[in-house]
Amino acid sequence: xxxxxxxxxxxxxxxxxxxxxxxxxxxxxxxxxxxxxxxxxxxxxxxxxxxxxxxxxxxxxxxxxxxxxxxxxxxxxxxxxxxxxxxxxxxxxxxxxxxxxxxxxxxxxxxxxxxxxxxxxxxxxxxxxxxxxxxxxxxxxxxxxxxxxxxxxxxxxxxxxxxxxxxxxxxxxxxxxxxxxxxxxxxxxxxxxxxxxxxxxxxxxxxxxxxxxxxxxxxxxxxxxxxxxxxxxxxxxxxxxxxxx
Numbered sequence: 001x002x003x004x005x006x007x008x009x010x011x012x013x014x015x016x017x018x019x020x021x022x023x024x025x026x027x028x029x030x031x032x033x034x035x036x037x038x039x040x041x042x043x044x045x046x047x048x049x050x051x052x053x054x055x056x057x058x059x060x061x062x063x064x065x066x067x068x069x070x071x072x073x074x075x076x077x078x079x080x081x082x083x084x085x086x087x088x089x090x091x092x093x094x095x096x097x098x099x100x101x102x103x104x105x106x107x108x109x110x111x112x113x114x115x116x117x118x119x120x121x122x123x124x125x126x127x128x129x130x131x132x133x134x135x136x137x138x139x140x141x142x143x144x145x146x147x148x149x150x151x152x153x154x155x156x157x158x159x160x161x162x163x164x165x166x167x168x169x170x171x172x173x174x175x176x177x178x179x180x181x182x183x184x185x186x187x188x189x190x191x192x193x194x195x196x197x198x199x200x201x202x203x204x205x206x207x208x209x210x211x212x213x214x215x216x217x218x219x220x221x222x223x224x225x226x227x228x229x230x231x232x233x234x235x236x237x238x239x240x241x242x243x244x245x
Contacts, residue, residue, distance in 0.1 A: 001235075002235040003032075003035055003205065003235055006038045006204045008210075009043075010022065010040075010041060010055055011041055012046070013042025014042065014044040034213070035065070036066065036244070038068075040070070041054070043100050052070060068093065068094035070084070071097070075106075082122075085119045089125055095125060096120075097119070101129060127154070128157075129143055129155060130158045131143070132160075132161050132165060140161045140172045148175075154241045157179060159183070160181035160186050170197055181198070183203060188219045195225060195233065200228070200230075201232050201240075203232070205238070
């Protein structure tokens with residue numbers, strides 16, 4: 001069965017002290033049967049433009065195995081931010097943009113965050129929003145006003161509330177049909193509830209870290225999902241939301 005990891009990082013992250021290389025990501029994909037990854041840079045890197053260009057080179061060297069997701073600190077003037085995101089989409093071929101509510105100390109309802117949703121609508125790309133650790137900014141329910149204000153925007157809740165706020169993520173997705181859940185770090189109990197209450201078409205597999213891949217795969221395979229449900233969670237939902245084939 002085809003598997004897409006909807007949440008992976010490449011290169012240095014000065015905040016979370018990770019630094020996985022292209023070779024590490026490729027080996028992990030091969031070892032675990034992952035067909036492709038949606039890859040974002042480290043949230044805080046020495047040079048964010050170079051970090052995004054590195055992902056583009058990785059994608060170009062391995063067609064169909066890597067798709068980029070942009071991430072820039074939105075605490076900048078709107079025109080500059082929008083130009084950066086347009087560059088990643090139009091020149092680098094990226095498929096979405098990320099708001100890291102914890103790293104940037106910014107709730108999705110913050111005025112400075114609104115530029116993210118405006119440029120994403122303009123470009124028709126998905127927005128991934130970090131949820132879970134980093135309260136209060138990372139509460140999944142804070143995404144509800146944004147999703148309602150932008151009903152045509154495809155919004156992915158990274159970590160789907162994490163191991164603590166899975167129920168909150170379910171409520172957000174139940175209230176907003178344009179909200180999808182990426183499930184790295186959720187409990188197996190919450191994962192089962194997400195698929196049952198929302199349907200597999202609203203849930204996508206993700207890992208966040210190479211060391212977490214085996215655990216996330218085991219959770220999906222342990223909760224009794226059907227082949228059809230696994231097919232959606234493992235790749236079809238991500239393909240639909242991020243517009244990848």
